[in-house]
Amino acid sequence: MSDFAVEANDIVRTFNDGDVQALKGVSLHVRRGEVFGLLGPNGSGKTTMVRILSTILSPTSGTATVDGFDVVKHPDKVRRRIGLAGQYATVDENLTGFENLRMIGSLNHLQKSFVLIRAKELLKEFGLTDAAHRNVKTYSGGMRRRLDLAAALVARPPILFLDEPTSGLDPQSRQDLWTIIEGLVEGGTTVLLTTQYLEEADRLCKQLVVLDKGTIIAQGTSQELKTRLGATVLSLSFHTTGDAARGIELIRDVSTKPANVEGTVVELTVEGGPASAAEALRRLDAADIALSGLTLREPSLDDVFLSLTGHKTEDELAPSDSETKSTRKARAG
Numbered sequence: 001m002s003d004f005a006v007e008a009n010d011i012v013r014t015f016n017d018g019d020v021q022a023l024k025g026v027s028l029h030v031r032r033g034e035v036f037g038l039l040g041p042n043g044s045g046k047t048t049m050v051r052i053l054s055t056i057l058s059p060t061s062g063t064a065t066v067d068g069f070d071v072v073k074h075p076d077k078v079r080r081r082i083g084l085a086g087q088y089a090t091v092d093e094n095l096t097g098f099e100n101l102r103m104i105g106s107l108n109h110l111q112k113s114f115v116l117i118r119a120k121e122l123l124k125e126f127g128l129t130d131a132a133h134r135n136v137k138t139y140s141g142g143m144r145r146r147l148d149l150a151a152a153l154v155a156r157p158p159i160l161f162l163d164e165p166t167s168g169l170d171p172q173s174r175q176d177l178w179t180i181i182e183g184l185v186e187g188g189t190t191v192l193l194t195t196q197y198l199e200e201a202d203r204l205c206k207q208l209v210v211l212d213k214g215t216i217i218a219q220g221t222s223q224e225l226k227t228r229l230g231a232t233v234l235s236l237s238f239h240t241t242g243d244a245a246r247g248i249e250l251i252r253d254v255s256t257k258p259a260n261v262e263g264t265v266v267e268l269t270v271e272g273g274p275a276s277a278a279e280a281l282r283r284l285d286a287a288d289i290a291l292s293g294l295t296l297r298e299p300s301l302d303d304v305f306l307s308l309t310g311h312k313t314e315d316e317l318a319p320s321d322s323e324t325k326s327t328r329k330a331r332a333g
């Protein structure tokens with residue numbers, strides 16, 4: 001048996017007769033029992049990859065196996081081994097939580113008596129026992145996400161695909177879901193999840209790849225990515241753009257990475273954390289440049305992008321979504 005729960009080799013997927021290139025040759029290897037993160041901004045190809053691995057879409061070219069089975073040649077075998085919680089809740093709003101899980105059980109041809117026990121067990125595990133017999137319509141966003149995850153687990157799949165499991169959730173509900181996912185992994189489940197949050201990938205994922213416009217632009221552990229990036233982002237607010245311009249010249253070399261300047265705000269990624277901040281402050285103070293604000297924060301996905309590509313994630317949304325074959329040809333000359 002392969003060491004890998006999920007293996008994808010050079011997956012390409014195009015839409016609209018090749019006009020849209022959602023994936024441009026993506027390979028990934030997910031080891032059994034780990035949480036693997038697919039990190040990327042809107043439109044980078046995360047959902048397309050998950051849909052290919054869960055046999056909903058076929059690749060234009062390239063191959064993928066799940067639990068050793070080819071997703072194109074043996075889709076039934078793959079489906080029996082995976083659970084999928086999609087980006088948009090798939091549970092039926094007009095049924096109760098319990099009814100939803102029972103329906104999933106019958107769609108999966110599972111024994112009724114097994115499903116009854118399993119549904120109760122999952123509702124309890126995910127804190128939904130009290131709401132079990134209420135219509136899902138009345139559930140909060142966090143409760144829906146938990147039910148969605150429960151639905152993906154009815155058949156006890158060894159491999160789980162979670163597409164942006166916590167997007168749109170408040171911090172507490174997000175934490176709750178992280179705890180649930182960690183519990184599943186402790187129990188031996190392999191998880192491939194997509195996220196736009198570096199913090200989430202950092203907390204959950206052993207290995208990650210960063211996608212940008214259908215291409216992997218970085219991979220490794222979260223720590224490796226952060227080390228490449230510089231551990232902390234120092235954000236300085238000046239009173240005027242003139243001060244910001246003078247300030248940046250004084251403190252530029254506190255970081256080995258290029259600074260990001262937006263109006264009166266200057267951001268630097270720094271390896272030294274507080275010590276680097278203190279050094280920057282000393283230099284500004286000596287030059288009599290006052291600040292209106294200062295923060296130190298963990299790097300976000302935006303910072304990773306800025307560091308890897310030289311621009312922030314939102315800068316590339318429009319071109320990537322609207323780029324057509326003809327504009328690509330035109331650019332290629």
Ligand SMILES: Nc1ncnc2c1ncn2[C@@H]1O[C@H](COP(=O)(O)OP(=O)(O)OP(=O)(O)O)[C@@H](O)[C@H]1O
Pocket residue numbers: 015016020021022040041042043044045046047048049087196320321
């Ligand atoms: N069925 C489709 N037809 C045409 N284009 C598509 C289709 N599905 C996806 N795309 C395009 O493929 C690209 C990748 O989309 P995908 O949904 O995989 O991105 P994503 O990383 O999941 O984004 P998000 O974070 O917004 O969910 C986008 O440019 C999208 O518009």
Ligand SMILES: [Mg+2]
Pocket residue numbers: 046047048087163
């Ligand atoms: Mg998506």
